[in-house]
Amino acid sequence: MPNFPDSYLKAKHYYLSIMEKSPRFFQWIVTPSLILCGAFFVNGIIILLCGYNPFQAYVAAFEGSFGSPRAIGETLVKSTPYLMTGLSVAIAFRCGIWNIGAEGQFLMGALVATFFGTKIATLLPQSTWISIPICLLLAVLAGGLWGIIPAVLKVARGVNEVISTIMLNYIAIHFVSLMIDGGPLQEASRTGPQSDPIAQWVTLPRLFESHRVHPGIGIAVVLAIILTFVLFRTTFGYQLRAVGEGADAAKAAGFSVAYNTIRVFILSGALAALGGAIELMALTPRLTENFSPGYGYTAIAVALLAKLHPLLTIATALLFGALSKGAFAMEAEVGISKQVTWMMQATILLFVIGFGSLSLLQKHHQTN
Amino acid sequence: MDTESILELKNITKRFGNLIAVDNVNFELHAGEIHAILGENGAGKSTLMNLIYGLYQPTDGSIHISGIQKQFRSPRDAIANGVGMVHQHFMLVENLTVAENIALTVAKFSSRVGKTHPRGEINPSHKGNSNKPKLSKFRYKTDEAIQITESLSQQYGLTVDPTALVRSLSVGLKQRVEILKALAVDARILILDEPTAVLSPHEVTGFFNILRKLKDDNRSILFISHKMKEVLEISDRITVLRHGKKVYNGITGELSTRELAREMIGEEVTEIERNQNIITNDIVLNISNLTIRGNRDEITVKDLNLKTFRGEIVGIAGVDGNGQRELAEAIMGLRPILSGKVEILGNQPIGTRNIRQCSVGYIPEDRRTMGIITSFSIAENLLLNVPHLDNISKWTVIDQTSKFKTAKKLIDNYDIRPPNASIPAAALSGGNQQKIVLAREISPQPDLLVAVNPTRGLDISAAQYVHKNMLTQRKKNKSVLLISTELDEVLKMSDRLYVMSRGKLLEATSHRDDIAALGLLMTGETDTNA
Numbered sequence: 001m002p003n004f005p006d007s008y009l010k011a012k013h014y015y016l017s018i019m020e021k022s023p024r025f026f027q028w029i030v031t032p033s034l035i036l037c038g039a040f041f042v043n044g045i046i047i048l049l050c051g052y053n054p055f056q057a058y059v060a061a062f063e064g065s066f067g068s069p070r071a072i073g074e075t076l077v078k079s080t081p082y083l084m085t086g087l088s089v090a091i092a093f094r095c096g097i098w099n100i101g102a103e104g105q106f107l108m109g110a111l112v113a114t115f116f117g118t119k120i121a122t123l124l125p126q127s128t129w130i131s132i133p134i135c136l137l138l139a140v141l142a143g144g145l146w147g148i149i150p151a152v153l154k155v156a157r158g159v160n161e162v163i164s165t166i167m168l169n170y171i172a173i174h175f176v177s178l179m180i181d182g183g184p185l186q187e188a189s190r191t192g193p194q195s196d197p198i199a200q201w202v203t204l205p206r207l208f209e210s211h212r213v214h215p216g217i218g219i220a221v222v223l224a225i226i227l228t229f230v231l232f233r234t235t236f237g238y239q240l241r242a243v244g245e246g247a248d249a250a251k252a253a254g255f256s257v258a259y260n261t262i263r264v265f266i267l268s269g270a271l272a273a274l275g276g277a278i279e280l281m282a283l284t285p286r287l288t289e290n291f292s293p294g295y296g297y298t299a300i301a302v303a304l305l306a307k308l309h310p311l312l313t314i315a316t317a318l319l320f321g322a323l324s325k326g327a328f329a330m331e332a333e334v335g336i337s338k339q340v341t342w343m344m345q346a347t348i349l350l351f352v353i354g355f356g357s358l359s360l361l362q363k364h365h366q367t368n
Numbered sequence: 369m370d371t372e373s374i375l376e377l378k379n380i381t382k383r384f385g386n387l388i389a390v391d392n393v394n395f396e397l398h399a400g401e402i403h404a405i406l407g408e409n410g411a412g413k414s415t416l417m418n419l420i421y422g423l424y425q426p427t428d429g430s431i432h433i434s435g436i437q438k439q440f441r442s443p444r445d446a447i448a449n450g451v452g453m454v455h456q457h458f459m460l461v462e463n464l465t466v467a468e469n470i471a472l473t474v475a476k477f478s479s480r481v482g483k484t485h486p487r488g489e490i491n492p493s494h495k496g497n498s499n500k501p502k503l504s505k506f507r508y509k510t511d512e513a514i515q516i517t518e519s520l521s522q523q524y525g526l527t528v529d530p531t532a533l534v535r536s537l538s539v540g541l542k543q544r545v546e547i548l549k550a551l552a553v554d555a556r557i558l559i560l561d562e563p564t565a566v567l568s569p570h571e572v573t574g575f576f577n578i579l580r581k582l583k584d585d586n587r588s589i590l591f592i593s594h595k596m597k598e599v600l601e602i603s604d605r606i607t608v609l610r611h612g613k614k615v616y617n618g619i620t621g622e623l624s625t626r627e628l629a630r631e632m633i634g635e636e637v638t639e640i641e642r643n644q645n646i647i648t649n650d651i652v653l654n655i656s657n658l659t660i661r662g663n664r665d666e667i668t669v670k671d672l673n674l675k676t677f678r679g680e681i682v683g684i685a686g687v688d689g690n691g692q693r694e695l696a697e698a699i700m701g702l703r704p705i706l707s708g709k710v711e712i713l714g715n716q717p718i719g720t721r722n723i724r725q726c727s728v729g730y731i732p733e734d735r736r737t738m739g740i741i742t743s744f745s746i747a748e749n750l751l752l753n754v755p756h757l758d759n760i761s762k763w764t765v766i767d768q769t770s771k772f773k774t775a776k777k778l779i780d781n782y783d784i785r786p787p788n789a790s791i792p793a794a795a796l797s798g799g800n801q802q803k804i805v806l807a808r809e810i811s812p813q814p815d816l817l818v819a820v821n822p823t824r825g826l827d828i829s830a831a832q833y834v835h836k837n838m839l840t841q842r843k844k845n846k847s848v849l850l851i852s853t854e855l856d857e858v859l860k861m862s863d864r865l866y867v868m869s870r871g872k873l874l875e876a877t878s879h880r881d882d883i884a885a886l887g888l889l890m891t892g893e894t895d896t897n898a
Contacts, residue, residue, distance in 0.1 A: 235757050235764045242752065246741035251702055252732050254724035254754035 032305065035351040036319075043344045047336060057334045064329020065322035071329075073211040077283065079321025081106070081292070083220040084275025085299030086317050087227055090308040092268040094231065096244035097261060101150060101165030102272040103296025104172030108146045109139040109273025110280040111176050114185055114287040117198025117280075131202045136277055143273020144266040146172070151265035155258040161265075169296065177289055185287065197285035204282040216278035220317075223271070227310040240264055272296060301349040320345065373435075374399040374588050375420065375451075375557055380429035382415055389415040391612040392429070397557065400586040402579060404593060404603035404620070406632055411827075412612040413592050417559050420590070421453045422446035433557075452555025454546040454563055457736070460534045466545050467530035470520070471513035473549045520548050524578050536663045538689030558582065559590045564598055570890065571687065576602050596625045608632055629828060650678040651714075652816050652847035653699070658708035660691070660698045668694040670871045671708070676816070681838060681848040683862025684873070685855050687890050691871040692851045693733050696820045699723075699849075700730050712816060724754040729814035731805055731822045735798075739805040742794035746784060747775035749793050749804045756808065778807040782833075799830045810837045817841055817848045823857060835861060855886065 044054035065075045085102040092099035116135045124131060149168060153159035179185040181193035188196055204214045231237035242250040243260045251257060275295070280287060302320055306312035327341035375397035382390040390412045397403050407413045418424045420431065422440030430437050433449050440446045443453070460469050517530040526544045534542060543563065550558055564572050579589055579602060593599050599606060600620060608616035608631045616623070616631045623631070653676040662668035668691040676682045686692055697703035699710055701720040709716060717723045724730075732738035740749045751757050751771065760767055760774065775789040782803045784796070793801055802822070810817065819838065823831035838848050838861060851868075852858050858865060859880060867876045867889040879885040 233766055233768070235761045235766060238748070238751065238757065238766060242741055242744070245743045246737065248734075248737045249739060249741050249752060251720060252700065252730060252738045253752045254719075254721040256719070256721065 031355050032316075035305065035348060035355055038351045039344060039347040042347050043340065046343060047340060050336065050340075052334055052336050057330050057336055057340075060333040061323075061326030061330045064333070065325040070211050071325065073208070073213040075318065075322045075325045076217050077212045077214070077321075078325050079317045080217050080220050080282075081275050081279045081295045082298060082302050082320045083224065083314060083317035084278065085272050085295045086302035086306065086313045087220075087224055087310055088268045088272035088275070089296075089299045090303035090306065090310055090313055091227060091231070091240070091271065092264055093303060094244050094308050095240045095260060095264040096247065097154075097264055097268070098162045099147075099150070099165055099265065099268050100162055100300070101147070101168050101269070101296070102299045103292060103294065104165070104169035105143045105146050105269045105272035106276035106279075106292055106296050107172045107176050109143050109276030110287055110291055111172075111179060111185075111276075112139050112142040112273070113202075113277035113280045114180075114195045114198060117202040118185065118196045121199040121202045126199075126201045128201045128205070131199070132204065132281070135202050135281065136274060139273045139277030140270040143269040143271070143276075145269075146273065147265040147267075147269020148262065151262040154265075155261055176287065176291070180287055180289065187286070193289050195287040198281065202281060203285060204278065212283060214278075214282035216282045219278065220275070221314060223274075224310045224314050231310060236263070272299075298345060301345060301352065304352050305348060372399050373397060374433065376432040376435075377416075377420070378430045378432065380416070380419060380426050380431070382412075382419055382424060383427045388612050390419065390426075393609070393612075393614045395607060395614065395617075397588050397590060398605075399588055400583055401604040402583055402589045402591055402602055404591045404599040404606045405609065406593070406596075406599060406606060406628060407609035411609040411632075413609055414561060415612075416609070417453065417561060417590065417592065420446065420557075421451055421559060447553055447555070450554075450556035451559065452550035452553060452557065453559040453561070454543065454550050455561050458542045458546050460542060460545060460549075462535040463533065465531050465533055466528055466537075466548075467510070467513035467517040469534055469545055470517045470530075470548055470552050471508065474516060474552050475508075516552070517548065520552055524548070524551060524581075525574055526578075532664075538693065541689055555587070557588045557590065559592075561592045563591070564593060564595065572598065596628060599628075600625065632828070647680070648678045648845070650845075652676050652678055652712065653849065654711040655699070656708055656711075658695075658698065658710065659706040660694045660703055661706055662691075662694055667706075668871050669698070672871070672873055674866070674873060676847045676849055678815075678847055679842060679845045680863040681842050681850055681861050682864050682866070683858035684849070684851045684866045684868050685858040685876070685886065685890065686853065686868035688853050690868045692853075692868050693820065695868070696730075696733070696818050696849075696851055699818055700728070721754050727755075727812075727815040729809035729812065729817040729819075731809050731817070731819040733820040735802050735805050740793045740801055742801075743792055745790045745792055746779065746796070746804060747771055747789035750775050750778055750789075750808050752808060755812065778811060781811070782807040799826045802826055803830065803833075806834060806837065810841065813841065813844060813846060815846055817846065818851070819848065820851045821853060822850070823852075823854070831857075855890075 040058070044058070047054040047057050063071070065071055085106055088102045088105065089099060113135050116131075116138055121131045121135070124134075146168065150159070150161045150164040153164050154161050177193065180195050185195045187194055204216055207213045207215065229237075231241065239250065239255045239260055240263075242253065242255055243257050247257055250260075276292070279295075280291070284291065298320060302316045303313060305319075306316040323341050323344055327338040330336045330340065331338050373396045375395075377393060377395040380390055380393045380395070381388065393412075393416060395416075405413050405416070415424065419426050420440075422443045422445050425439075425441070431440065432438065433451075438445070438449055440449070440451075446453075461472065464472070514530045517528075521527055521530075524547075526548055528537075528541055528544045528548070532541075534545060537545070547560075547563065564575060576598075579591075582589060591599070591603060603620045606616070606618060606620050606623075606628065607614060608628065610632060616628075653674070655672060655674040658669055658672040659667060660669040672695065674682070684692060684695075694703055698705055701718070701723045712723065712726045712728060715726060717726050736742065741752065744752070751760060751766075757766075760770055772789055778784070779787045779789060784800050784803045784807065786796075793804060796804070806822070817838070822834050822838075826834065835857075838850065841848050842863075850858060850861055865876045865880055867874045867886060869890060874889050876886060876889055879889065
């Protein structure tokens with residue numbers, strides 16, 4: 001063990017002792033707050049070094065994301081893909097499955113929605129009530145199937161899912177490019193690498209005239225609540241957590257690790273794909289190459305910051321949505337580049353990991 | 369013997385939150401003595417040892433080594449001051465070989481050996497040390513590490529394959545590696561946390577000879593054990609802890625076993641009543657020609673036949689690592705069967721799930737990884753098997769009211785402490801964790817109970833409770849298969865007795881009064897007249 005200064009040891013000791021006394025309060029409130037404060041502080045320094053006033057920047061970011069009903073609406077819109085992919089990652093990680101493939105699953109969902117919205121929906125009656133459910137269902141099926149691939153590789157051949165899902169991400173990204181750049185899904189005029197807009201009756205309607213708030217946000221929140229129930233109140237969730245937190249004990253109890261791995265991968269893939277479909281159907285009528293700015297990867301931070309709890313994921317997704325909305329405001333009003341936001345997200349992730357090791361420390365503390 | 373104290377604890381107190389684990393303990397360890405620490409689970413023995421070993425820092429009080437006050441911030445400091453420890457839960461690198469584990473310790477601390485006794489009371493370079501093989505400084509060489517390991521093994525009679533991966537070793541062998549590790553850094557004060565729990569009687573005798581050798585070498589040994597007989601046999605002095613306080617300290621032999629037990633638990637120990645069983649012909653478990661492979665693809669169980677009947681406890685004794693764990697895992701469907709078959713109540717269920725549904729209870733060897741999930745609450749751990757989960761749920765939704773009702777009932781019946789269904793199992797002591805497993809596996813009164821070392825690490829009253837429950841099972845005309853490395857337990861409990869040795873079952877019921885013959889069977893001798 002390295003020799004830490006006394007002050008650090010004292011602070012750590014203090015932290016751990018409070019943690020022991022009220023672990024819940026700590027887990028849900030104090031630790032996430034400390035992580036955020038730390039990240040804001042570090043980024044504040046960076047903003048300062050760039051020659052801007054960090055307070056001014058943060059105020060602008062806050063106003064830009066929560067300052068008006070319109071801003072709040074836009075923040076909600078931006079949060080939805082984070083929430084869907086975050087839920088996907090949280091469910092998988094809970095089961096001890098390191099699914100890094102939310103990005104690919106997200107894209108496959110969007111791709112299927114595009115295919116349906118541009119090619120199939122035109123053949124069906126022009127009804128929102130028929131087309132939208134079918135489209136969402138197809139995306140869910142596609143995501144589930146995409147999730148089965150790494151699941152089967154893992155169960156049957158022992159392939160590490162981190163590797164297989166990252167590879168599948170590349171496949172998905174380039175498959176999307178192929179489809180919309182010279183492929184069958186490219187727009188009819190063949191001018192750019194993008195698809196035709198999806199049919200009017202496949203787009204998710206806006207709830208208000210003035211901004212882009214759409215019913216997909218509600219779907220995502222309801223899913224988060226349902227998943228919380230599934231995770232903590234059903235035998236499926238119980239087995240899933242048992243496999244994730246004690247695979248040997250789960251096996252001895254008679255739960256099948258393989259079966260649960262496949263189930264969870266399907267669910268995880270379906271959630272991310274649904275997120276992709278919603279994003280496409282609500283916001284961008286066309287599928288483009290930069291459709292996802294890495295939602296599936298950021299989702300890992302979203303889920304980890306939420307301690308893999310679906311309800312908390314709502315909050316962390318909102319935070320990430322606000323950060324990306326706030327980034328526009330910072331750029332517009334203070335002139336700071338949007339890159340700062342990406343740094344912010346990365347810093348948060350680093351802090352999450354740092355504090356994660358502290359709670360591991362606490363586990364060690366308890367078992368001894 | 370000189371009474372110079374090599375280690376002294378003054379008014380040591382250790383608090384965890386509101387819990388006082390060690391309460392104002394004064395303690396003195398003399399040079400060249402074997403000092404036993406007795407106490408129930410949760411009495412503070414392990415905490416006290418961890419304080420000496422630098423894993424914990426005392427809330428209050430001071431530690432003195434050879435009269436000099438010391439502060440151990442980490443085990444590194446303790447080791448540098450000549451304190452070595454063999455933990456109950458092993459601290460080994462599972463993915464390295466035995467030799468690599470030893471080399472790791474030697475390399476890390478070799479520069480410190482010899483500095484342990486600045487005042488020079490003890491000559492650090494005692495004989496035998498000079499011609500010991502040494503490690504190269506910068507490069508790791510496999511054969512050097514193997515040499516070191518082998519020379520240590522031979523010196524102390526602790527045989528173990530230096531090239532084996534630690535991961536693949538049985539609990540008993542892992543412990544040998546731990547002991548070797550402590551000896552490898554030439555510890556002057558050796559803390560042994562329940563070292564004999566996994567050794568056979570024969571090995572214990574050998575082990576005690578080692579301890580005596582170490583003692584003659586003027587090393588001091590702190591010996592933690594539940595086994596009164598061993599403590600009386602090996603120790604020079606005894607300290608008894610109860611609820612974190614020192615309640616007795618004296619020379620071995622002053623108090624009788626019974627008096628010591630009373631000091632430990634504060635009340636008289638009662639012997640269990642054991643009635644004659646009703647012999648039946650109802651086969652519950654029928655194993656025929658069973659052959660299983662172990663973790664390293666070696667055949668660990670060969671052509672094994674075993675029948676258990678209703679209303680009896682069948683005991684399998686034997687030294688750890690002779691195929692007992694693999695046998696239990698194969699019965700539970702956790703390990704593939706190479707050939708032969710396992711029938712339960714006339715069926716041949718495939719997979720743990722189906723086996724569980726045939727009314728089979730299982731108390732696994734390693735409760736911390738197989739018996740419970742430490743991050744789960746007590747209530748959740750009490751649901752941890754297929755039939756329980758199916759019973760308590762409707763349309764896959766777990767009924768919360770009956771979940772907590774069941775948990776409360778089991779917590780009361782099995783005296784699980786603290787009696788709070790929603791705290792995580794990690795916060796419980798080992799004994800209470802084991803009670804969770806017992807409550808879950810025994811309470812449904814399974815037709816077959818497979819119990820592997822069910823009382824390992826439990827204190828006297830808890831162990832007695834386990835035994836009482838097994839006898840109740842027997843009385844209710846159920847079948848119990850008890851696999852244990854503790855000969856006393858198997859002798860006391862079983863109606864029919866086997867010894868498992870090198871993957872074979874040897875009939876031993878006829879030798880139950882002849883410990884020497886049993887010992888021979890356990891070491892692999894089939895001719896008990898030899």
